[in-house]
Amino acid sequence: MNNISTDLALRARAVEILGGEPSNEALRRFLHGLPGVDAVGLEQRAAALGTRSIKTSSKAWALDRIIELIDLTTLEGADTPGKVRSLVAKAMHPDASDPSCPRPAAVCVYGDMVPYAVAALGTMHGDPDNGKISVAAVATAFPSGRSSLAIKLADTADAVAAGADEIDMVIDRGAFLAGDYAFVYDQIVQVKEACRREDGSYASLKVILETGELNTYDNVKRASWLSILAGGDFIKTSTGKVQPAATLPVTLLMLEVVRDWHRLTGEKIGVKPAGGISSAKDAIKYVVTVAETLGEEWLVPHLFRFGASSLLNDVLMQRQKMTTGHYSGPDYLTIA
Known part of the structure; x- marks a missing residue:
């Protein structure tokens, strides 16, 4: 949706699915009418997917694809323009010894660091589906989300004006847990509108659920549906600042919501597990889970990203072992 009627279009879609205006009552009726999550079944499915074996040749493909799906991240209070420039340099040339090494999809920074990331990328700044590197910015009082709506919207608009291609917002978990679904819905809708650029196009909006604070799988499912109904382009597990962050069962549940949404509307929504995924071995489990659940x-x-700060290093190490002939693993690699 990239025109001035996005808010109206989102509301019309919500009205159609909810059977009425997206009031707190209508949202509660819909979200609490969703089938409950079978926790044991979900965890068993995730465990089974996590023990799949893949061929060594498939592992080489998976490692390259993982790199292409990484949001290379620095989100520290001590971030400096120099640190962001170093992050961008790493993204542009992940393996200085191998020019054929793919590049991450994006660099993810705080909003005030966006201009430095954009400048450092230069002509490489652009659509990762076309071989470029995007700039993602966290916004809306990340990671707590505890600020006024006006500040959240200004935070978002400033990052977009500075050149951010993607906005990672956080939902108000307190409002969600209190059952004030309309409040959370309206904030996402308004942040989505704040992603609008002067030319009428929109920065992609990733909605962070902070699943580690939602307590139950049912809440994760409801928050996923709510975020998509409100116009999120991606649903994201975590800020990386709260434990537990991304887990395979939670990510599988979110992928299943996206699958069900696609079956209902034909629309494809992205998923971003973030926080705690630091090894190629673990990342491959997520790749397998996505492929088996959504294709x-x-x-x-x-449509899929890893939010990570250290994952790239391990993937590069595993990739070098394979490309230099030093990999001595079996023909089939067990990823359990």
């Missing part, structure tokens, strides 16, 4: 067509930058 390999979802393993592209505009």
Whole structure:
């Protein structure tokens, strides 16, 4: 949706699905009418997917694809323009010894660091589906989300004006847990509108659920549906500042919501697990889970991302072992 009627279009879609205006009562009726999550079944499915074996040749493909799906991240209070420039340099040339090494999808920074990331990328700044690197910015009083709506909207608009291609917002978990679904819905809708650029296009909006604070799988499912109904382009597990962050069962649940949404509307929504995924071995489990749940067509930058700061280093190490002939693993690699 990239025109001035986005808010109206989102509301019309919500009215159609909810059977009425997106009031707190209508949202509660819909969200609490969703089938409950079978926790044991979900965890068993995730465990089974996590023990799949893949061929060594498939591992080489998976490692390259993982790199292409990474949001290379620095989100520290001590971030400086120099640190952001170093992050961008790493993204542009992940393996200085191998020019064929793919690049991450994006660099993810705080909003005030966006201009430095954009400048450092230069002509490489652009659509990762076309071989470029996006700039993602966290916004809306990340990571707590505890600020006024006016500040959240200004935070978002400033980052977009500075050149951010993607906005990672956080929902108000307190409002959600208190059952004030209309409040959370309206904030996401308004942040989505704040992603609008002067030319009428929109920065992609990733909605962070902070699943580690939602307590139950049912809440994760409801928050996922709510975020998509309100116009999120992605649903994201975590800020990386709260434990537990991304887990395979939670990510599988979110992928299943996206699958059900696609079946209902034909629309493809992205998923971003973030926080705690630091090894190639673990990342491959997520790749397998996406492929088995939604199909390999979802393993592209505009539909799946890893939020990570250290994952790239381990993937590069595993990739070097394979490409230099030093990999001595079996023909089939067990990823459990």
